[in-house]
Amino acid sequence: MNLFLYPPPHPPAKVPETLNSSSNSDVYKKMLNYKFRLYPTKEQELLLEQTLDGCRWVYNYFLSLPSPMSEYDMNYALTELKEQHPWLRKYYHSKMLQMVAKQVAAARKVAKGRKLSYRKDSDFNSFTYNQSGFRLENNNRLSLSKIGRIRIVLHRQPVNVKQVTISRTKTGNKWYAIVACDVLRRSFSTIIRYAKPVGIDVGIAKFCHHSDNHVEDNPQFLTKMLRPLRRAHRRVSRRQIGSNNRKKAKRMLARLYERINNKRKDFLHKKSAYYASRYDLIFLERLRVMNMTKNHRLARKILDASWSAFKNMLQYKANRVVEVEPSYTSINCSRCGHPVPKSLAVRIHVCTKCGAILDRDYNSAINILKRGLESLVLLLLPVERREVTPVEIVLQQRSLKQEEAHVLRRG
Ligand SMILES: [Zn+2]
DSSP: OOOOOOOOOOOOOOSSSSSESSSOOEEEEEEEEEEEEEOOOOOHHHHHHHHHHHHHHHHHHHSSSOOOOOHHHHHHHHHHHHHHHHHHHHOOHHHOOOOOOHHHHHHHHHTSSSOOOOOOGEEEEEOEEEEESSEEETEEEEEETTTTTHHHEHHHHHOEOOOEEEEOTTTTSSSSEEEEEEEEEEOOTTTEEEEEEEEEEEEEEEEEEETEEEEEEEHHHHTTTTHHHHHHHHHHHSTTOHHHHHHHHHHHHHHHHHHHHHHHHHHHHHHHHHHHHSEEEEEEEEHHHHHHTTSHHHHHHHHHHHHHHHHHHHHHHHEEEEEEEETTTBBBTTTTHHHBBOTTTTTEEEEETTTTTHHHHHHHHHHHHHHHHHHHHHHHHHHOOOSSSOOOOOOOOHHHHHHHHHHHHHO
């Protein structure tokens, strides 16, 4: 066990370096999406725009029908539609139009009976080739049926490609190909490696504090850009509706958001890759973000911290990610287990029993690590060897993280 903690925590139950619950590791199929930048020529860009328009036309056509059709019926209706409008057959790959039917069906499912609204040009930004109509060529070209060969930057070699989605950014000036590949992956579920575990406490003031006493500041990309954003929003609302100037202002606004998103994504990717490559086993608190974002003033800050995105990235990059119940992680002493209740403004944990003094979030991170290890050990050890009695886990109505956010908001 590789624990470089100070102060030394209460020793977790002894565990072997690896645990085999079954000897053969499984291989399973998984769909992975890769995103590649496209560089279409002016003429190709025009064709791409026209393709979006055509798909949107079909999409809105299905919405305009008096009664909603099933996906199957829509596909049937497509053949008739193509008889009436030969340009559909001429300029659009048939599988692509079928994917529009799928898109309509999916949107209906999400809407759950609510009426869908027609899509405008600005909010219809992608179309899909499924199984056929595309080919990746050696010299960095993506060949698309009815459109042509577009320059693509392949930063990795996709194999077994099943589907290609072409998407336009909201700013309207960048194009991407999202390539779905069917790959074989080795499942990690059978072997648990314990050699390098870490507990991560995520927060608002700090992005996270982990059990090796490392702090990651919250870069707050959105918060930093609030002033330019406000200005850009104001500019849009002052322009006359429908004017070219308004369109231009809107594009500027979209570019600001795009830049913020890119920065945030880059940050999260780097951090998650860092943890995934350094640790075998990652423990996180289970956070109820959806609950927390109901408070709107807070929502921005929480979403800005992008905890869920971070967790998602960790889950597909890391060996194993385990979520633990967050209750009492910031109250209990990580060294002796003694509960030290403290107000949220108190940032230092001072144990009245053993005298441990450490950062409040560091204390939580160690507790998360311990609780995670204990839960895994309990699962795998025979009952008579279980040294730790299971902690009674009480689900609090309002988690401490929510309290912390509350205090920060007032402070
Ligand atoms: Zn203590």
